[in-house]
Amino acid sequence: MTSIQISHTEIQTFLNILSYHQINLQGFRTIHLLTFIHKILNYYKFNHTKDFFNTLQTNYDLVQNCKELLCYQQSEFFRDTSLWIQLKTQFRKLQQQNEINILFPRISTGEELYSLLIFLEEMNMLEKTNIVATEVCQNSLEQAKKGTYNLKTIQNLNKNWEEINISKPLTEYFEVAANLVNIKSYLKQKVNFHLQNIQNFYFADYSQYDIIWYRNQLIYWDVEAGNKHLTELTQKLKKGGMLILGYIEDLYTYPIYQNFEIISIEDKIYKRK
Amino acid sequence: MNIEQIIVIGGSAGSFPVVNVFLSQIPRDFSVPIILCLHRLKNVRHGFAEALNLKTNIRVIEPRDKEQIKPNTVYLAPANYHLLVDYDHTFAYSIAEAVRYSRPSIDVLFTSAAWVFQDKVIGILLSGANTDGTDGMSAIYQKGGITIVQEPSTCTVETMTGSAVQNIPVQYILPPEKIIPTVISLTQKHF
Numbered sequence: 001m002t003s004i005q006i007s008h009t010e011i012q013t014f015l016n017i018l019s020y021h022q023i024n025l026q027g028f029r030t031i032h033l034l035t036f037i038h039k040i041l042n043y044y045k046f047n048h049t050k051d052f053f054n055t056l057q058t059n060y061d062l063v064q065n066c067k068e069l070l071c072y073q074q075s076e077f078f079r080d081t082s083l084w085i086q087l088k089t090q091f092r093k094l095q096q097q098n099e100i101n102i103l104f105p106r107i108s109t110g111e112e113l114y115s116l117l118i119f120l121e122e123m124n125m126l127e128k129t130n131i132v133a134t135e136v137c138q139n140s141l142e143q144a145k146k147g148t149y150n151l152k153t154i155q156n157l158n159k160n161w162e163e164i165n166i167s168k169p170l171t172e173y174f175e176v177a178a179n180l181v182n183i184k185s186y187l188k189q190k191v192n193f194h195l196q197n198i199q200n201f202y203f204a205d206y207s208q209y210d211i212i213w214y215r216n217q218l219i220y221w222d223v224e225a226g227n228k229h230l231t232e233l234t235q236k237l238k239k240g241g242m243l244i245l246g247y248i249e250d251l252y253t254y255p256i257y258q259n260f261e262i263i264s265i266e267d268k269i270y271k272r273k
Numbered sequence: 274m275n276i277e278q279i280i281v282i283g284g285s286a287g288s289f290p291v292v293n294v295f296l297s298q299i300p301r302d303f304s305v306p307i308i309l310c311l312h313r314l315k316n317v318r319h320g321f322a323e324a325l326n327l328k329t330n331i332r333v334i335e336p337r338d339k340e341q342i343k344p345n346t347v348y349l350a351p352a353n354y355h356l357l358v359d360y361d362h363t364f365a366y367s368i369a370e371a372v373r374y375s376r377p378s379i380d381v382l383f384t385s386a387a388w389v390f391q392d393k394v395i396g397i398l399l400s401g402a403n404t405d406g407t408d409g410m411s412a413i414y415q416k417g418g419i420t421i422v423q424e425p426s427t428c429t430v431e432t433m434t435g436s437a438v439q440n441i442p443v444q445y446i447l448p449p450e451k452i453i454p455t456v457i458s459l460t461q462k463h464f
Contacts, residue, residue, distance in 0.1 A: 029359055029365055031357050035367075073369070074370050079353070160316070218338065219338050222339075223339060247318070248337060248366050249337075250338065253338065
């Protein structure tokens with residue numbers, strides 16, 4: 001990190017410049033903005049915030065790169081095994097439905113999205129599932145669409161695989177080529193990928209969803225912005241539909257919680273009333 | 274809530290026994306919040322806070338996202354997230370990439386604490402097998418906070434503390450048994 005002092009006024013200046021470029025980060029938590037500004041000053045070797053802001057005002061490429069860097073998140077295959085174990089019970093309740101609609105906003109580079117697809121296949125539910133997957137970062141979205149990952153990302157997956165009790169071998173879902181692994185095409189083809197605006201969700205044509213997968217997104221926003229996001233998502237979630245948050249996120253932080261009941265407090269699975 | 278001082282402790286391999294002794298010696302009425310960032314297995318969610326709770330007079334918890342920092346509490350960074358503090362004195366989390374192979378990262382926590390609490394931070398770095406923590410201790414020092422490092426020769430693995438001692442001005446280099454009395458004297462007016 002740089003040792004440059006960044007004031008709250010400068011953070012607001014940064015937000016104003018991005019807003020001018022149609023990137024609305026109002027409600028993004030201050031500490032994350034500050035971390036990001038330091039990161040970008042380091043990355044582009046700016047010695048003063050003033051130089052950075054001046055360049056940002058006129059350099060569209062830098063704005064886009066900022067957006068990509070700011071929004072980049074790390075996704076993992078089968079993060080939080082206890083969640084997946086819990087989901088076995090919950091997803092069984094959906095097995096009788098003819099069609100299942102899932103919304104997965106902010107897929108990042110797609111590892112968790114493909115974990116969900118593999119899991120649905122294991123539950124014999126993939127065929128009747130429609131998945132809308134969106135991402136803010138163009139680069140991340142392209143990587144997710146491609147479904148190609150470093151071999152290392154799945155090398156330690158066997159333990160999770162065993163804990164979740166996935167019956168088929170890894171090779172059923174991944175093709176290994178040198179140091180890379182590719183998600184098999186039949187999985188990728190199930191996904192309806194879309195680019196989304198940072199604060200506006202893309203809902204496709206489905207009127208309502210059975211499951212909204214929104215893990216580890218609220219952590220970046222303040223309560224007001226988080227509640228606004230949750231309110232929009234709730235409107236698209238069926239009554240009785242599942243909202244899935246990250247392990248550390250607590251729906252009770254947000255006023256919208258009144259519209260939900262708990263399925264699993266440990267794994268942050270909630271049901272719309 | 275006005276926080277007059279805050280303690281952040283980082284450690285990795287070999288730090289658990291030192292933290293355990295530290296916590297067991299903290300007075301029951303010690304009000305300064307303590308935040309622990311200890312490297313841990315990313316898939317093991319339970320057992321760590323519970324183990325630390327066995328020997329301390331103050332409750333040890335993993336804070337929820339946006340939870341307010343309160344006095345007389347020990348907070349433990351959960352597995353597989355970076356833990357930060359924010360300007361409204363609440364906890365924040367991130368799933369950004371690991372820093373020096375670590376998530377939670379000591380650098381991430383310590384740096385955020387230095388930005389937010391400036392010279393009110395006491396940073397303590399313990400035994401560990403990588404150099405996570407050096408940048409965070411540097412940030413604390415630059416903001417006028419206090420830096421304490423476990424004496425490298427007393428560490429099970431001295432890479433972490435050795436790196437800090439070599440690269441930044443450390444105010445106190447102490448064996449484990451001297452850390453708690455020093456911290457108590459540095460925080461005396463606050464409990």
